[in-house]
Amino acid sequence: MMNSGSRSALVASGKKYRTRGISRRVSRITISAIKEMPLLASRIGGCVSLGQGIPSFPTPGHIVEAVCRALRDDPDSGKYTLGPGMSELRQAVARDLGARGIEADPDREICITVGAMEALSEAVLTVVERGDEVILPSPNYASHIEQVLLAEGVPVFVPLTREDWQLDVESIRNAVTPRTKAIVLCNPHNPTGANFAEADLRALAQIALENDLFVISDETYDFLVYDGQRCFSLSTLPELRGRIIATFSFSKKYAMTGWRVGYVYASEEILDQMMKIHDAMSICAPTVSQLAALAALQGPQDCVEQIRAALTRRRDLICARLDRLPDAFGYVKPRGAYYLMARYRFPGTDSMTFALRLLHEARVIGIPGAAFGPDGENHIRFSFGGAEEQIEEAFDRMERWFAGSPFSR
Amino acid sequence: MMNSGSRSALVASGKKYRTRGISRRVSRITISAIKEMPLLASRIGGCVSLGQGIPSFPTPGHIVEAVCRALRDDPDSGKYTLGPGMSELRQAVARDLGARGIEADPDREICITVGAMEALSEAVLTVVERGDEVILPSPNYASHIEQVLLAEGVPVFVPLTREDWQLDVESIRNAVTPRTKAIVLCNPHNPTGANFAEADLRALAQIALENDLFVISDETYDFLVYDGQRCFSLSTLPELRGRIIATFSFSKKYAMTGWRVGYVYASEEILDQMMKIHDAMSICAPTVSQLAALAALQGPQDCVEQIRAALTRRRDLICARLDRLPDAFGYVKPRGAYYLMARYRFPGTDSMTFALRLLHEARVIGIPGAAFGPDGENHIRFSFGGAEEQIEEAFDRMERWFAGSPFSR
Incomplete structure (x- = not known):
């Protein structure tokens, strides 16, 4: 069910207001839906994220160890x-x-x-x-x-x-x-x-x-x-x-x-x-x-190659999963970074509505395309920075959700 | 000797220019002399600083150790x-x-x-x-x-x-x-x-x-x-x-x-x-x-007490050293923070000229009072965040410099 309360919490949905005494420059900015969607999801609980672009990798150990040495040995490090x-x-x-x-x-x-x-x-x-x-x-x-x-x-x-x-x-x-x-x-x-x-x-x-x-x-x-x-x-x-x-x-x-x-x-x-x-x-x-x-x-640069290789696998995975949902999504195969804009095939549904239904009903976080400017409308941004299990789980959920024909209801 | 080349390098001296295409908001800002004086001093070499407010203390060990533990144990720490x-x-x-x-x-x-x-x-x-x-x-x-x-x-x-x-x-x-x-x-x-x-x-x-x-x-x-x-x-x-x-x-x-x-x-x-x-x-x-x-x-808060105690000693030291130069400086005893504004007794000498002569001739870094607004003119800001030896050395140099009657030349 679409929750209009949650929707009005999203400034990115179009609500623009001017708090008394707040400068014009700030009043004109809307909070990025990239940041709002995860906050909303944290209140719902149990969501899986294809939202914010935080890759799953920890900072490589040799970087951490070099920092710890410097912090201990160099009194100017603070x-x-x-x-x-x-x-x-x-x-x-x-x-x-x-x-x-x-x-x-x-x-x-x-x-x-x-x-x-x-x-x-x-x-x-x-x-x-x-x-x-x-x-x-x-x-x-x-x-x-x-x-x-x-x-x-x-x-x-x-x-x-x-x-x-x-x-x-x-x-x-x-x-x-x-x-x-x-x-x-x-x-x-x-x-x-x-x-x-x-x-x-x-x-x-x-x-x-x-x-x-x-x-x-x-x-x-x-x-x-x-x-x-x-x-x-x-x-x-x-x-x-x-x-x-x-x-x-x-x-x-x-x-x-x-x-x-x-x-x-x-x-x-x-x-x-x-x-x-x-x-x-x-x-x-x-x-x-x-x-x-x-x-x-x-330091050694093989960590960069490992990240690139892992993200290549994730890119291939998300494309394969999208290809199994041709009635729901079209997309352009990403050639760089770890995002894609999926065009959903539900005419008349704006991207915020789509993202909120995906969140509330499928428990999957995606970023409404309208957050990325007017030509993002009718799309949802998926990040494939997360672990492969996360991508699989998100698409398992979406497959089940689409199988229920949510947009014909 | 006053070095006019160095002086013109100091935007804070009053030079305001508008680079082609640069926004008004940025053009109106002058670079803080707090940052410029140490850069200038680094080119001169051998200077002792009563300038920028970096206290001499290293970050306490228990904070550093807690950070190192978290960096190693928590994959989200990066x-x-x-x-x-x-x-x-x-x-x-x-x-x-x-x-x-x-x-x-x-x-x-x-x-x-x-x-x-x-x-x-x-x-x-x-x-x-x-x-x-x-x-x-x-x-x-x-x-x-x-x-x-x-x-x-x-x-x-x-x-x-x-x-x-x-x-x-x-x-x-x-x-x-x-x-x-x-x-x-x-x-x-x-x-x-x-x-x-x-x-x-x-x-x-x-x-x-x-x-x-x-x-x-x-x-x-x-x-x-x-x-x-x-x-x-x-x-x-x-x-x-x-x-x-x-x-x-x-x-x-x-x-x-x-x-x-x-x-x-x-x-x-x-x-x-x-x-x-x-x-x-x-x-x-x-x-x-x-x-x-x-x-x-x-963590334990005794590090705060130690910093406060050390800065109290440094405050007392800088006041004692200033008191030995009554013909050069007047000042108000600081009750907080670790700065004071010393009013120098050399009529007709603006604070930038004074600070640059102190830098070039005595090799002591202080911040010209004019950097702190119009009522800072005719003052120089001294920080007593540095180690006691540094404060002593700076005043030893200034005492020798003033003994040479630099302003009667």
Whole structure:
């Protein structure tokens, strides 16, 4: 049964209110359904999650052990670092970027941040003025929308192609106006699992150059592509220097979501400005997490290969399970990250209603597609970051639920 | 010799520029001299610091050991927590606040944050609209000024009393206009070391009530008062519920500056709004640091007493050394925190010039008073968080420097 009480608890369902005295920038933001669905599920109990993207892996033991050694041996391990982060870590980051074809000066062009999220927020706050338009592919990671609203910018959603969730370069070009300030792009793409084509990314860079736009690039999933593909990074393009702000994360690559550590790469001119917000927001990234990040970069890399292999198996599993429900779902096979957007075949049912029924009646958590922008409607986002048993259990439940013809009632 | 090259490197010296395409909010912020002076000093080399407030103590061993155990034993220790933080930690925080007379619901009124700084930024961004006025005592912690500018608010500086750095309640009342939205208050006070009188704090609460203002309270140093005094918390006043946003930190009390963990206490109505920014900025505070904070609250508290005792000795030492330089400095004896504002007796020398000469010629780092607002001019902030040998060495150098009559040259 649809529970309207639960539904009204979800701000993401469209309810927008202004609490007395609360600033416009905050009033305009809705709480991400990615965060609300698990909270709701925790009140229901017994749910299985294809919701938030927390991979099941623990942080590798060699990283944990390096942190414990540093905490015991180094009396400075509990103290602030310099604002941009530990010098040794910035150098290791620059070497790592260099190996991927991205030339970065560790002293002037890199800042260690509280995950990629701090970096993304600060990037948007640094370049987006009230009323500036920001182009976002749609569907798109919900937090990027929040970040544009936080800066009082205007999100301009440009649909991805429906058949394969790729960039529609001509539509992006047509969406540019004199007020356009930036394009925010996540690749590999959350929530669709797309890995954007190099030719399209190069064309997008050209649009940015021709129209004097900043490119804010979320490269959180850069290591995670399937089927022997490569992921093309906009940060490798020399012509974008001075207008690209690229953010990276240790969260997914090294199973370190809770450590809250990532970094930003930008020109000195831009980074100097971003550092003002970094100083006012966080002073520096957590030292203990910087130590973990350093251990991750300096240690063996087979943990990354293991994560990639496990997620490949999970991707194949979720696709196989979806293929057994052709009357319920259509989808595009993910080529990167660990999400997919399943298009449910129940005309007239909005994605919040669908997600809430799935939650209440099948006890499966998925994220309503509308949370990812207008073109996410009629979809539900499934994460396949969880363990295989979890994916199996979720689909067992959904199969039973669909067998009861819930939408014909 | 005054080095004009170095000086122009200091944005805080007054140079304000707008980089092409950078948002107004960021352009208006100057980099805190608190952060710039140590960077400058690192290029000079051989300097001794009375600058940034990093106490010399390492994080207590029992906290470190509890963290190492959790990292090894709990596979979730590397993963995101819920946005507001670990439930167990919020409950421990609520108990701790309760013991201090502050009633807080751990599920609705507390959020664990990336230090008090994240909480303060988000508080200001949540209640301050572009053009809103925010009352700040002056001198005042530089980051509070940055945070108001980040929200595009207008800082309205109200001088503290000169003889003892106390609140001038009548001046605060007179500074209120129809555009005033909030008062930001740090007590015990950085940078002056004042512990504000309870009667004045109650009067300030009354002003907030009468004029429908928010009170943003930075209680980072709440445990650190000297001479057997108490620190009065505005958060204990029931009449401020719904309009106070109070921020607390583990950084100084448990020698945990690098862990970046603190928390905010506010009404559910306000906190729900702040959580939107928290989600877009950091997702959650670092799990490892939340584990450290939990160990700090649950473990023995004698480490806090040891820190307080050591800082009392350092306070007495810096006062004794200042008393030996009466021709150079006047000051108000600190009653809390670990800073003081020394008024130097060299008419016509601005605080940046003074601080840079001290740095270049005496190799001593102090923070120019102008960084703390207009009423900080003609002062230099000294921190006595450093080890006693460091304080002695800094004053030995200054005594030799003053003996050379640098200002008569």
